Amino acid sequence: VPLTIMVRLRHGRYDAGAELPGDAEWPPHPARVFCALAASASGQADWAALRWLESQSAPQVHADPAARVRAGRASAYVVENSTSARGGNQSWPGRTNGMRSRAFAVPVTDSFAVVWPQADPAPGVLARLAGLAGTVPYVGRSRAWPR
């Protein structure tokens, strides 16, 4: 029985860098989805469900082909980790600002799916995974909102 996690990009945009950070990642890496689920985990049952998921064979990614994906870049000032007596950031006293330019992808289809063709989770595990998926605020960078 296949297990599918469908990700609908709330604003139609997938925001994640590829191996070269200046390039947009496409198709989305399954690890992005797994990490998003892990970030929502809050108890032993959640972690058990994720341990089950990571023990499955490699999943498939169903997504638009690259020819149907527009890549773009967005630049913005963000708070940096370095500190300075002169500060600079309005929300983090003593921290500096720095310009960051990040790549993103806009597929024609505003969704993609991660599919485990032969997974057969127990009902309790499936319920946990569904619950985790429902509480994921973003996949990739915080600008890429799923629904």
Next chain:
Amino acid sequence: VREIRRVASISFAGLERLRFGDATDEAAVLARAALAALALAGDRLTFGGPSVWLRSGCDLAKTGEALGLERPGGEMDELTVTPEDALAAFHELRDRSAAAGIVMAGDIIVLEPIPSLAEAIAFAVTSGSQDAG
């Protein structure tokens, strides 16, 4: 540019991740709801009117708007929310959250532009639009 479309969301999933120390579950829910109402109030105060002044010489007229609660799967329950509605909800939820143990800081932060920025703002709102064309 023939059209500008703005899409904004308040993520309940994002609010769900906020933690409030040893507060009760009820207090945490109220605090999250207060923040959602505050965000909605900010959106409605900024964009709830019939037009938006984007910058000097660039006034945007609204041609349509949809506001709603999006359910899992994408279905939208349309809502009508005035800025007054959102502010009233925020004030009530902030007070209920405080009564339950989570008090929102009420400090007033006054932002004052540096002189050159103040001059630029004054110029933009008084005479900048006359340069159009």
